[in-house]
């Protein structure tokens with residue numbers, strides 16, 4: 001039995017336009033799921049473990065829809081470059097190191113510890129091309145108690161020599177992971193062509209087949225940067241556009257799919273994503289750092305495309321979804337100006353929704369405290385941030401997102417289990 005009651009100021013966003021707030025209330029958890037929120041506790045919950053967080057805020061855990069685990073040591077490096085030179089100078093040499101499992105273990109334990117620290121309870125992660133270190137990363141996530149999708153990267157052209165895969169071997173390695181690593185409830189594999197330019201047609205076609213055969217989701221990159229879009233046009237002259245390259249190979253929504261960046265998609269491509277229910281992972285910091293551009297998030301929301309937020313480590317320079325929620329709202333304001341005030345900037349509520357339920361819905365009923373949702377939660381002590389004026393809970397939440405940091409997160413839960421700091425010894 002895993003039944004408990006937490007008391008505190010509860011806040012979550014069931015939709016992008018609504019913030020539900022329950023001041024000084026009780027949230028009831030049974031078997032890891034939310035069953036009710038009430039302002040008085042009746043006798044039926046008598047035997048439940050009661051945790052009293054009076055004066056603290058209880059919010060859903062954050063969700064990061066796109067990051068590269070093997071790039072973690074590079075976070076903050078080379079960010080004065082554009083995408084392709086940055087990949088060649090920093091990223092590919094670092095990603096070449098992950099046939100060394102001892103090195104991989106050191107990097108992954110630091111990354112997972114920091115995800116925990118920043119309250120990211122679920123993430124969707126690129127590993128490298130290496131099969132064994134990908135399995136190691138999955139096992140380390142399982143040991144931590146945090147939720148994740150983890151993908152072994154596939155690349156068989158247009159990359160550094162040490163990362164160039166043999167197509168057949170790459171597919172075999174991927175299939176081995178899909179067969180072996182589906183046991184965990186919280187950590188699962190995901191098919192991960194790096195992006196169209198580094199995959200042959202044969203590779204893309206086989207990956208699409210694997211995703212369908214094993215019914216696993218897909219992640220990749222799409223329309224991050226203008227030179228990349230031109231390059232894809234040259235490499236796939238018969239495809240209508242960049243998004244349709246993935247679509248033609250069953251990698252755009254046949255199974256659940258995330259495409260990172262989506263800065264330069266045409267309206268036609270956005271419509272296609274909407275029809276196929278493909279998630280867009282918005283990476284505002286990475287898009288600034290690599291001079292990629294600003295994603296028109298409002299357009300995606302208006303067209304019904306599911307959107308979540310992402311750190312895109314190490315194109316991005318912060319693992320904190322709190323920072324990224326603020327950054328997302330700021331980016332949307334710049335886009336509003338750039339669009340002659342056509343694309344409305346995001347509200348605070350919308351930013352918070354994208355960092356919790358927006359990305360969380362990729363995992364199922366995650367990222368909110370509606371009935372039946374997994375209780376993935378953070379307990380926030382904002383006493384260091386407030387005190388000068390009386391604030392509403394929503395205003396306190398704004399302070400937390402814009403001026404707080406990991407020190408304000410005092411407890412983390414995934415599916416009703418309190419997650420302790422991983423890999424401390």
Ligand SMILES: [Zn+2]
Pocket residue numbers: 066067068221260312315
């Ligand atoms: Zn990326």
